Amino acid sequence: MILQIKDVKTAVVGASGYAGAELVELLTRHQSINSIELLVSESSQVLGQCFSDVFPRWKGVCDTAFQAVNSDWINQHAAELDVVFLATPHAASVKLVKEFTEHEVIIFDLSGGFRLKQPELYDEYYGFTHQLPEVLQQAVYGSPEWEAESLKDTNLIAVPGCYPTASLLGLKPITSNHLHDESSLITVNGISGVSGAGRQANLATSFNEVSLTPYNILKHRHQPEMSQAVQADVIFNPHLAPFKRGLLATTTLKIKEGVAAADIDAVYKNAYQSQPLIRFQKDWPKIDNVTGTPFADIHWQFDEKQRVLVVSCAIDNLMKGAASQAVQCLNLRLGLSSEFGLLSNVEVNHND
């Protein structure tokens, strides 16, 4: 489908959730966007309200009413849309993709519903049998820094998960250049704030209950997503922490013999020197420096003697881990630079 740069008509399904609301805010001030429909489930508690009733900080900025998404709505309105964003639970996204693909609309799915290529992994890691296994092969895994070319010409984009985004930004420069020791494991330790668990009330993620703890060890759905992206075995240790937003992934891996610290520095520089949203920090990254921003902050240290590399990346889970990354994907699909519209309120610090 040919997409014009101007006057793009969009819908955000899941606009009452954390990732969806963040996306609505970004799209509202994106110069290429003409209109944004806000959709929620048929049983949503926000039906009858507008966006700024639920998120009062956007009063006067986005006062659009929520609508219920169902087959009737899709049949009546999808033809008028250029783009739909799905910020919905994984299984709901699969069902919505099935319905929206009957119309000519480009789909950006923020859930994990189309990130994995092997359908059987959905039974194992997501707890449901995938209803569109053949479509998994068509979906582009939308990492803006690594898949810019594939993103230019696809109608289904699987926006990467939050933990995989931070881990893969640290890992891909190494694995894509085959600098890692293929006989040893890659270990990712991730820590996320509570907004990673979504807006739905849940005792385990309510403020008084949360204390720093590992969870879903050896069974988190992001483990196969990371392994698929680097074509190597990854062990992923997720942790939940008592802060609102932000995510840090620290990765440890063994490097091949004969690789020097200068080689490691060079692959990072080559990968990201033209990517203003990726910032190399002089010291270990901090979550407070990226919350509310589209940046990923990276720092690494390589011990040549032990051949051990430790790389750490901090992002905002709702921005670079979800909404701003989806906008980067949209920008590339439109033929714009990936950071278009995302840097107007923040300072840029290029990697030089």
Ligand SMILES: NC(=O)C1=CN([C@@H]2O[C@H](COP(=O)(O)OP(=O)(O)OC[C@H]3O[C@@H](n4cnc5c(N)ncnc54)[C@H](OP(=O)(O)O)[C@@H]3O)[C@@H](O)[C@H]2O)C=CC1
């Ligand atoms: N939170 C995060 O850090 C990240 C989240 N994501 C992914 O984004 C998606 C949304 O996450 P998040 O915003 O945290 O979740 P929330 O629980 O905060 O929001 C979920 C949204 O989906 C809507 N929804 C639920 N079921 C349906 C349905 N059957 N049809 C249409 N809409 C539905 C909800 O609306 P209502 O209940 O009002 O109907 C709500 O707007 C998930 O797939 C998640 O994995 C990705 C990266 C990071």
Ligand SMILES: CC(=O)N[C@@H](CCC(=O)OP(=O)(O)O)C(=O)O
């Ligand atoms: C703290 C917390 O619960 N985080 C979520 C991950 C965030 C998310 O929604 O996952 P996606 O990036 O795959 O969409 C989790 O561990 O399931």
